[in-house]
Amino acid sequence: MATSPSSSAQAAREHVAARLREIRLDAGITKRELAARAGWHESKSSRLEAARTAPSDDDIRAWCRVCGAENEAAGLIASSRHADSLYVQWKRLQSTGLKRLQVSSLPLFERTQNFKVYCSNVIPGFLQTPGYATALLRNIRAFRELPDDVADAVAARMERSRLVREGARRRLAILLEEPVLRYRIGGAGVMAGQLGGVLSAMDLPSVSLGVIPVDKDRQMWPIESFTIFDDERVDHEPLSASVKIIEPEEVAQYRKAFRCLYEQAVYGAEARALIVKAIDALN
Incomplete structure (x- = not known):
């Protein structure tokens, strides 16, 4: 998804990314370890934490599962969807x-x-x-x-x-x-x-x-x-x-x-x- 011209949308995405990072650090694992357990490339973990890539619902579920924080998934998915709603491509609308x-x-x-x-x-x-x-x-x-x-x-x-x-x-x-x-x-x-x-x-x-x-x-x-x-x-x-x-x-x-x-x-x-x-x- 393109970066929003609105700081609201980007701030919402960065909030989700920061929470993902906190969950990983609390679990005591590296981005490389998380990527291996989730079945994706390490660079994806970096992109998600830097808010350069918007996470899918499945990405968030996998991240929380690997980190032993399944109870966080629903709230993060809701926050991620809200961030998406702040910037909606005309082509979709x-x-x-x-x-x-x-x-x-x-x-x-x-x-x-x-x-x-x-x-x-x-x-x-x-x-x-x-x-x-x-x-x-x-x-x-x-x-x-x-x-x-x-x-x-x-x-x-x-x-x-x-x-x-x-x-x-x-x-x-x-x-x-x-x-x-x-x-x-x-x-x-x-x-x-x-x-x-x-x-x-x-x-x-x-x-x-x-x-x-x-x-x-x-x-x-x-x-x-x-x-x-x-x-x-x-x-x-x-x-x-x-x-x-x-x-x-x-x-x-x-x-x-x-x-x-x-x-x-x-x-x-x-x-x-x-x-x-x-x-x-x-x-």
Whole structure:
């Protein structure tokens, strides 16, 4: 498995690796002895202890059996699976198409009351029109060579967004970098409709929307897009993976980043003026 761009995932893997090493040392055997008894090469023991290779469930069971610590196996397997869940390759998530990904996240969206969303690349899913979502997901489908279920995926995304935006107690604080308003996804007509949709969303009582002007002096630089769920979990999506962050200290870093970015944004009439300017530039 590839190394995660998230320190949460790597830290979780290193925790499992460190525990394996402790179990071996407590048993008083060398890595060479462990490898011989487990039936694998000594280098594998070194890779597992250094967190360079993620252990399989069978690897953990064998390690604990050899060290006389079978009672540790179940907990370590659970920890290892959790580490894997923090970094999930897109190929695995999207192997059956894009709809599954939209539907699978619905329970998280339904139970979340407060969303903090920062986007530096595209209009966030919460605000996407069907036309924009269709153009974007078509591009993603083509790039990743996925089954074509774009129409179903768009329908699922629209339903998910409706549930979130119409929730009586939910709050969405959304920050957009100004260039997001200018990136053409789907052509001028689609973008005009999308930007009009962003203007309409600003009237919703559940939505607070800010735009960070491109000509503003920055204290917080543009970073990857991310979403914070109830101040407890962060999701962000680099090109090759979906990363879930739950480590409290790391989540706190994203909350701090959001506060800094929030202070740099403009709201109300100033934000509307930037959106209208982007619409006018389409003509």
